[in-house]
Amino acid sequence: FGMESLFRAVGIYSSVGQVYEPVDAASLLYYKESLDGQILEEGITEAGSMSSFIAAGTAYSTHGIPTIPFFIFYSMFGFQRIGDLIWAAADMRCRGFLLGATSGRTTLNGEGLQHQDGNSHLLAYPVPNLLAYDPAFAFELAVIIEDGIRRMYVENEPIFYYLTVTNENHIHPPMPEGSKEGILKGLYLFKKAAKGKLKAQLFGSGPIMQQVLQAQEMLAEHGVAADVWSATSYKELYRDAQDCERDNRLNPTAKPRVPYVAQVLKGAEGPVVAASDYLKVVPASLAKWIPNLTTLGTDGFGRSETREELRDFFEIDARHIVLATLQALAADGKLEAAKVEKAMKDLKISSKKRNPLIS
Numbered sequence: 001f002g003m004e005s006l007f008r009a010v011g012i013y014s015s016v017g018q019v020y021e022p023v024d025a026a027s028l029l030y031y032k033e034s035l036d037g038q039i040l041e042e043g044i045t046e047a048g049s050m051s052s053f054i055a056a057g058t059a060y061s062t063h064g065i066p067t068i069p070f071f072i073f074y075s076m077f078g079f080q081r082i083g084d085l086i087w088a089a090a091d092m093r094c095r096g097f098l099l100g101a102t103s104g105r106t107t108l109n110g111e112g113l114q115h116q117d118g119n120s121h122l123l124a125y126p127v128p129n130l131l132a133y134d135p136a137f138a139f140e141l142a143v144i145i146e147d148g149i150r151r152m153y154v155e156n157e158p159i160f161y162y163l164t165v166t167n168e169n170h171i172h173p174p175m176p177e178g179s180k181e182g183i184l185k186g187l188y189l190f191k192k193a194a195k196g197k198l199k200a201q202l203f204g205s206g207p208i209m210q211q212v213l214q215a216q217e218m219l220a221e222h223g224v225a226a227d228v229w230s231a232t233s234y235k236e237l238y239r240d241a242q243d244c245e246r247d248n249r250l251n252p253t254a255k256p257r258v259p260y261v262a263q264v265l266k267g268a269e270g271p272v273v274a275a276s277d278y279l280k281v282v283p284a285s286l287a288k289w290i291p292n293l294t295t296l297g298t299d300g301f302g303r304s305e306t307r308e309e310l311r312d313f314f315e316i317d318a319r320h321i322v323l324a325t326l327q328a329l330a331a332d333g334k335l336e337a338a339k340v341e342k343a344m345k346d347l348k349i350s351s352k353k354r355n356p357l358i359s
Contacts, residue, residue, distance in 0.1 A: 003039065003072075004029040011037030046077050050085040057094035057160065066153055068096060074108070075100025075164055076117035083123060090127045093158040097148065103134070103164035104277030105298035106310040107207050116310075117164075118298035121278045124162050125235055125285075132162040132235045134278070135183075136209035139175035140232055141165065143183045166207045168307070179230075185240065185260050186233035191216065196225025198334055199270035200325045203231040208277050208316055215275075215321035222343065224270075226325060231274065231283065237261045238285045259289050271328035275316050292332065294324050300356035314356050319347040 007029055014033035022031035042049040049071055056069035078100050102108040105118030124132035135141045151157045182188025204212030212228055219226045241259035248256045271292040274283035280297035287293050298314045311317035326343050329335040
């Protein structure tokens, strides 16, 4: 889906070339096969496609010809179905980009639970040389891919990438000045809040960034100035924090290193609420280095309904982000509990709602 514009530009590989006239030959983006085509159309075979990815991603070693493979798949059909082959790719020092398309547990509604991915970013944690990113905007994706090509094919680092991309349309803003380092390291301040008596910090990533931005506006009506951060990679933040912790343990007399996530949040006031289209444990992996962290995620099966209903079900929509922020402020003694209860009524959130984890 969405690959048609590449048919004419780079072609679909065929060992015998185009030997028949495609039914759409009269159209602008007709089905074009060629001997030098750069698209491999494997069909519905995740294992076969991943095997082709490994062959292309190790060609720099086996054939002395570096290639840059992009394997695009429904994100649920990657780690969920071919995790063993992804581990084999890591072990063989494969290079390239795995693109988990139609990603997240609430974006691909209407096709059944087997298509709704809330796991893959957690399953990416155990693969040592895999960098995993969940970008929210086109400029983030561009920065990550450009730097990935540099690291893999210029610096010859033995790494490869997993990038989740969504199928939900929204406006893509220009790249904020000075954000490149944060995009690559996993976190940067995307939109600072206007002035307000109460302070909070909101983390968003992937498609849920739009819910976070909406929550920022809603919180302003409650007198809460909430800064919005784009969390492009919880795994990179976690790895950096672990590396700092280990380095400090092995060098007890040296000046302690400070994890990047702690550096950028220094001076940021108020509780932190992280909303993700993946399991809560993904942002919660940073809890040790982020005091007063609340995580919202998609733990549970969910149902194949509309995006709005799914996000309400999993409690990751703008309304629930607002509630989580107000509750965190109340727990911190900055807000009366009665005001949180009133906000629940205004937001039409019931305390009798079943836990999505066990529903």
